Amino acid sequence: MKDRRIAYELLELYDWQGVERRLERRAAKGWRLEKIVSPLWYYRRAKPAQVHYAVTYLPNVGEATPRPDPEAQALDAVCTAAGWEKVCDWNGMQIFANEQPDPLPLETDERLRLQAIHQTLKRHWMGPMVILAVLFSLLFLLNLGSLREPGPAQRFAFALFLCGALYPIADLCLYGLWYLRARRTVERGKKCPSNHALTLVSTGFCAAVIVLFVLFLAAVLWQGLPGAGRRAAYMLLYIPAYMAIVWCLSRLRIALRERGFSAAANWGLVILLAFVLCFALQMLLAQFVLYA
Amino acid sequence: MPREKFQTLTEPMFYTLLCLRAPAYGAEIMEQVSRLTGGAVRLGPGTLYHLLEEFCAVGLITESDALGRRRTYRLTPKGEALLQNEYARLCRLAEDYRRVFQPRGSAPGQDKEEEP
Known part of the structure; x- marks a missing residue:
């Protein structure tokens, strides 16, 4: 029987309730979260139990912040005293678990909860999403000419690029709308409203991208365009290889932060390596698959 | 209408500041708040x-000591002044209440209509 399980969790950084509920469900089935190495979540087998999970946010503790971080340590100390044990952190989100039957909630002030979520997202999520939105929009506009050519493959490619460009824009806009509504609600002294529905929207986008990609590959092969098989093989190899690069760089980032490298040095090295590895991957696949 | 920051204090804010008259660390503050209020005010660790952090940033409290993972805080003169203002405000509210519902000479629970 396997003692470890690795999952790709479709959860958004802002969706604190989604994360808490997902981890509680997994613990009830006998899987406890151990660590997160983006984009993968690692679980270990344990006795099925009702474990309470709660998250809070530290805007100053990012993925590349050197460890141990005094802010995170101070938070851990307060939480440990209340029975909440630190599990791990993810891009500013601090995940805690508590096995007591009716624990004191981690957050008891909705204004402070919302403030911490928003500051963390401004710092660690909005920037990358804006870059993603600009890059995908540019990619879409640059390929607009060829995407307008007739044929099912081109139509699916058009829809795929459009989806890719719309996803970060939609995610940013929906988050912004949720934040404005949540701020008004919290100012009236009410509970911070859930944003789990936004995760469902982004999951829908991901599902649409996967379906469109599969349809696009099928259409490329069906149309019998010159070198169709090689093109399909190129794309099928590129995606897992790209995911492997992301995972390796994530491990490297964790190793560097554990060794006390500054966040700037950590990000500098990781971004440089990302460019080099992606370029090398493209060259290798072009040489040995696309133009073989 | 949003309330200006620290213009009035919420219960968790008030009791947290109150507990920091003498240096205390996180777990001690939670314990003291619970004891002082008989468990009526729940203060989660997050x-x-x-x-x-917010109080430190505006200078209402200061970090007086850090022992390992544990940080100790205490009230600054600015924090003490804010706490005094809040106490005066609460006293004014209580006084107004007394003036309306308990006029001089009447027992608690007797209202204005019962006056001769």
Whole structure:
């Protein structure tokens, strides 16, 4: 029987309730979260139990912040005293678990909860999403000419690029709308409203991208365009290889932060390596698959 | 209408500041708040941490000591002044209440209509 399980969790950084509920469900089935190495979540087998999970946010503790971080340590100390044990952190989100039957909630002030979520997202999520939105929009506009050519493959490619460009824009806009509504609600002294529905929207986008990609590959092969098989093989190899690069760089980032490298040095090295590895991957696949 | 920051204090804010008249660390503050209020005010550890950070940032409290993972805080003169203002405000509210519902000479529970 396997003692470890690795999952790709479709959860958004802002969706604190989604994360808490997902981890509680997994613990009830006998899987406890151990660590997160983006984009993968690692679980270990344990006795099925009702474990309470709660998250809070530290805007100053990012993925590349050197460890141990005094802010995170101070938070851990307060939480440990209340029975909440630190599990791990993810891009500013601090995940805690508590096995007591009716624990004191981690957050008891909705204004402070919302403030911490928003500051963390401004710092660690909005920037990358804006870059993603600009890059995908540019990619879409640059390929607009060829995407307008007739044929099912081109139509699916058009829809795929459009989806890719719309996803970060939609995610940013929906988050912004949720934040404005949540701020008004919290100012009236009410509970911070859930944003789990936004995760469902982004999951829908991901599902649409996967379906469109599969349809696009099928259409490329069906149309019998010159070198169709090689093109399909190129794309099928590129995606897992790209995911492997992301995972390796994530491990490297964790190793560097554990060794006390500054966040700037950590990000500098990781971004440089990302460019080099992606370029090398493209060259290798072009040489040995696309133009073989 | 949004309330201006620290113009009036919420219960968790008030009790947290009150507990920091003498130096205390996170777990001690939670314990003291619970004891002082008989468990009526619940202060989660995440909320307490964010509150302490916020108070430190505006100079209401200061970090007096850090022993390992544990940080100790205490009230600054600015924090003490804010707490005094809040106490005066609450006293004014209580006084107004007394003036309306308990006029001089009447027993608690007797209202204005019962006056001769």
